[in-house]
Amino acid sequence: MQLFRENAVKGSLKTTVTTQEIAVVQLTLVSQSQSALQENKLRGLRIGLEKLNQSYQLLFSQYPSLNQYCPISNATTGERECSPCLPGWTPQGQKCFLFSQDRADWISSQYHCMALGGVMAIIRTEEEQEFLWEKAQSLSQGDSYWVGLRSSGADGGWQWSDGSLLEKGPQFWARDPDNAGESREDLCGRLTPRVVYSRSWFTFRCSNKLRTICERKQASLT
Template identity: 35%
Template sequence: MESLYNSQEKSTEILYTKPGNYHGRKPTGHAKDLGGMKEKERNDTPSDNVTAIIQEYTQLTTSFSGLNSDCSVLFKDGLRLKKSIEKISDLYSDLTWKYYSLYSARDKHCPIFNPSTQERTCYVCPEKWHLFNDRCYLFTSRIRDWYSSRDYCVSIGSQLVIIESEEEQKFLEEKVTTLGHHVAYWIGLNDQVTEGEFRWVDNTLLETKISFWVQQPSHYKGQSCVYLGSDLRSHGWFHSDCGEVKRWICEGPCTKFII
């Protein structure tokens, strides 16, 4: 009985013995862990904690600097993207305007002549010439006398303009106005054969119902040639000596094709 009591007492002594004081006995695994934790707590000083905090702060600062750099790159990329979008938007607007301009020009230069098939007849003029109906017109910027102007038009396969309708006259007046006020252009009308009897360069006689005189021809000796010009009131026809120098208007056929 006494031996049993002694055995229990020894066992209790082992359980309540402080870590590290094993009275000659080897510590168990659990006791080792507890001892290590206590030892670590004793070894952790405020200086160690500050060092750890500084290291963590340094890492966070480095990470923040990296993020800030990334944000700067993204911001610059965003600005470049914005500029690219603005350029594309401007280009789109320009192309849209050109598309509708070409669309309108198509109807002007290539009107539909067969609604059932939607076929179009295109009328094309050389560069710097202007289309009206199915004719092309060249408004020169140089000046010559009437005879040299006539010969120039013939040399390029055309003639000094012959005006055959009020619509054609209005077209010429509008075009001349855009090129400059008070500018005179020779047309293909003169009275070289018979004084006072005006004929076109194709020798057809001027019809009085298709005439647009601002200044009625006066009877004076010498040949008169007609030019398109303006006074303070309106555009129209004037006559002067054929030897004077002025600009001139050539008229010729356009190129036609079907699409």
């Protein structure tokens, strides 16, 4: 009887050991399978990333102007930082503004802005006016800047550099330009930050030389 019990215990132990071994093997196989699956996923991600990087580089080679809006910010990683405005231009609303420090007459200043893909500043809102006034004040120590205002003639009104009429928008004259006591011929508008922003427009002979504010639309990065 005792011998029978010993044999039964041994058989039970063998069965237990065999079951444990099978469980270990199964866990090992599952682990290996998961590792292989993860490795395949990682390999797929690497391939996808390489293709994406190739497309990314191709995009910048096909459209060189993108380099202006998205210059490389980290030479080691090649990381780029994009902006809706070109370097040197300041974003505000849906526009980019450039405060040129070169002095020129109004016509030459307009050509300069056009050569840069824009026009002389057209002020449509009080928010734009205050922004330009503050920026001009910080850059010029009170010196005046040309904006895109010009008299349309002795009997006409004032218009912006894109041909639109001033009378359809807000105005920030220091005094009424129609009662300035001077001929309306060859008169243009300047912004002078030495006074309050709401009364900082003055008439000035277009042949005089001042700094200039240019504007252009922001680039869409979406």
